[in-house]
Amino acid sequence: MREIWGLLLLPNHPSEPFMPQRFSNMHSALKTVFGHDAFRPGQEEVIDAIMAGRNVLAVMPTGAGKSLCYQVPSLMLDGVSIIISPLVALMDNQVAALRANGIAVSCLHSGQDRARNVEEWKRVARGEVSMLYMSPERLMTPRMLLAMEQINPPLFVVDEAHCVSKWGPAFRPEYGMLSGLKAKFPDARIAAFTATADAGTRTDIAAQLFGGKGDVIVQGFDRPNLSLTVKPKINRSSQLLDFMKDRQGESGIVYALSRKSTEEHTRTLVAAGYTALAYHAGMSAEQRFENQERFIAEDGIVMVATIAFGMGIDKPDIRFVFHVNLPSSPEAYYQEIGRAGRDGQPADTVLLYGLDDIRMRRQFITQEDSDADHQLREHKRLDALLGYCEASTCRRQVLMAYFGEDLPPCGQCDVCENPPERIDATDAAIAFMRAAQDTGERFGANHVIAVARGADTDKIRQFGHDQLPSHGTGQRWGDPFFKSLVRQAIATGYLSVDMERYGRIVVNAPGQALVAGQGAFLMTEPKAPQTSKTRKRKVAPELMGEADHDLLVTLKSLRRDMAREMGKPAYIIFSDATLIDMAQKRPKNRGQMLGVSGVGETKFERFGTVFLEAIN
Structure with a gap:
């Protein structure tokens, strides 16, 4: 059974020549291949920039559909687009999903044996695919770059582009090598995508990948749901x-x-x-x-x-x-x-x-x-x-x-x-900060709190901290209160944690001024822990009638069984959103099934009949 579903999923296996289909219209590609009637907000702007021959850095929230922004142009451009992706598993899943939609695509990575990689590259060289997925370290070898010159890619896509920038928190040296890509292929477009990049990181990514000469499109970060x-x-x-x-x-x-x-x-x-x-x-x-x-x-x-x-x-x-x-x-x-x-x-x-x-x-x-x-x-x-x-x-x-x-x-x-109350905690803050100073700023928060509260511990007696003038000056405040105060003082710059000295608490300039009698320390009053409340949700299946929901369960079960037989992720067959739309519309024939969001022509040919039978 696995072999049967596998053939349905991968008709463009390396052993079978399969020429890529090209589209002259982005909306035609969207409907025919991916089964969607309209683009999501922001997608067309990115696709238009790529098709106009401009370099692009697109910052889009997770779930906004950034993959379509480079997959659709790859179906419209002549030649093989190169998709640079960081993880083998991520590449494999995206390739399987594209092949399930009937798209001719190849992949080169260390998880495949040499014979498979060689055969995949031969398909690329023959022009039999629209896209080639690979890692940055494999792409940026002298031998591969020389081979790339022979196929002259129209588009290089850098996924997870925040890995390019040394200003970002997830810099990867192998991504840094991509800065030489534009000089090597001056006629190719470079399109970079990420969900997380602040202004400085965005500027650096654009400078690294295309010298800042391109569009930086920020679709927003907010996820209001x-x-x-x-x-x-x-x-x-x-x-x-x-x-x-x-x-x-x-x-x-x-x-x-x-x-x-x-x-x-x-x-x-x-x-x-x-x-x-x-x-x-x-x-x-x-x-x-x-x-x-x-x-x-x-x-x-x-x-x-x-x-x-x-x-x-x-x-x-x-x-x-x-x-x-x-x-x-x-x-x-x-x-x-x-x-x-x-x-x-x-x-x-x-x-x-x-x-x-x-x-x-x-x-x-x-x-x-x-x-x-x-x-x-x-x-x-x-x-x-x-x-x-x-x-x-x-x-x-x-x-x-x-x-x-x-x-x-x-x-x-x-x-x-539940807006927090702000209280004046100047006296408590001074008690803690003086204890930190009296102990030479050589200890962590727990010990300093113990000193301020006047605790009698072996460690305090060992260092003679029970004889300090600050010992016990904060005894009227509890341990949880002080821990909240310290967190807030660190967050606002009054204190810092020096990890080179084993996490010692350091009193910064604002804290020193406070101890000297300048200003006040306001903090959010600590609250007793509250039981979590489950927010009211209106999740799509709950809006369905009982019969439609029962059908949805059946369709999910069918999808799960098929995915297990193929050894592929379930969403490659149909997404949850597609199954929900299917359960609500209850298509009876091919034409109606193609009206379900997410059912393109190839998906119908491979899976549509089986799901129609389940519905009918």
């Missing part, structure tokens, strides 16, 4: 379980910082009755693939993962993303929460963080093999994320302002829904 919540860490497991109440049957991602933490939170969820799977680099490739495929194909699965998971995942109905640890930067955070709610329906995001997160993140930055300038930029990015976490105004405003976007208050983040 995502709710934003940040909570101080109290007990990560119990806070996660509290959030998961009433979310049984929903698909979501829980991001953890380490492999150990990933496994622990997976066990916690499973013990509580949820279907949870783990995903981290310590697992075998086969186990990771199996878990990923279950997550994509089945409903109600929670994936507990490190940041190794998520890129290229095409699952539109992810209803939540929960961070049990602080991400590395606003860019990383935005990219990770952007995997929720890609169907446009409401989705929740929650971030937990504590002083230990700040310490670990600072430590990661100082321990990485990078120059001082890069580390300084990473510290500033972390500072920006801490500012977001401690925001006393609309979180969406704070996050979007980081990316250069000005928005009114959203009304649906935790700050908008």
Whole structure:
């Protein structure tokens, strides 16, 4: 059975000559190949720029359909377009999806044996494909660049283009080599795509890839269907379980910082009755693939993962993303929460963080093999994320302002829904900062808090800190209050964490001025932990009648079985959005099935009859 479906999916296997179909009209390509009647907002502007022969950097939110922006032009341009992608799994999934739509496409990467790569390249050289997917390190070898000169590509596409810039948080040296591409192929267009790049990073990407001579198209960053919540860490497991109440049957991602933490939170969820799977680099490739495929194909699965998971995942109905640890930067955070709610329906995001997160993140930055300038930029990015976490105004405003976007208050983040009170905490702040200074700014936050509160510990007695004038000056404030104060003081620049000296607390100039009696320290009053509320959702299947919903379940089951037989991701057959439209329209024949969003002519030829039979 697997072989039968495999042939249906891959009629343009290397052993079978298959000349690419060319289109003169973008709307014709969109409907015939991809089965859509209209482009999403912003897509046509990018395609028009590429077709006009201009270089383009397009910054588009996750789920905005950036792939179509270069796939459609590749079907209209003469020659083979080169798609530069960072991950083998991402390449394989995109190639399989394109072939399922009847597009002649090839792929070169280390996951294929040499014979397969040679055969794929022969197809490229014969002009039998519209697109060739490959990694930057494979492309930028002298031998491959010489071969590229023979085929003269009309378009180079740089996916995940934020990896190009040294100003960005995800710079990859092999992506940096792409800066020589334009000089080598001056007549080719270069189109770069990313979902996360601030103004400085955008300018650097455009300068690196095409000398700044091209269009920078920013489609906006806001995802208004995502709710934003940040909570101080109290007990990560119990806070996660509290959030998961009433979310049984929903698909979501829980991001953890380490492999150990990933496994622990997976066990916690499973013990509580949820279907949870783990995903981290310590697992075998086969186990990771199996878990990923279950997550994509089945409903109600929670994936507990490190940041190794998520890129290229095409699952539109992810209803939540929960961070049990602080991400590395606003860019990383935005990219990770952007995997929720890609169907446009409401989705929740929650971030937990504590002083230990700040310490670990600072430590990661100082321990990485990078120059001082890069580390300084990473510290500033972390500072920006801490500012977001401690925001006393609309979180969406704070996050979007980081990316250069000005928005009114959203009304649906935790700050908008429950505005915090600001209190004068000058006396408490001075008590802590004097304790830090009296101890020589040589200790971490927990010890300094203990000194300020007048604790009697072995460590305090060992160093004689019980004899300091600041010992006990902050005894009227509790430990949770001080921890919140320290987080907010770090976020606002009064304090800093010196990881080169084992996470010691340093009193910065604003803090020194405060201790000297200049100014006041206002902070958000810490609140008692509240039970998480499940936001009201209007997810598409819930708007369907009972009969349509039953049909949708049947169609999903059929899709899952077919995908398993093929050994391919389920969405390659039809997306959830297509199945929902199919269940509601209930097509009875070929013409009606081609009217379903996402059903192109090739998809119908391969899968349409089977789904028509299920519907009828």
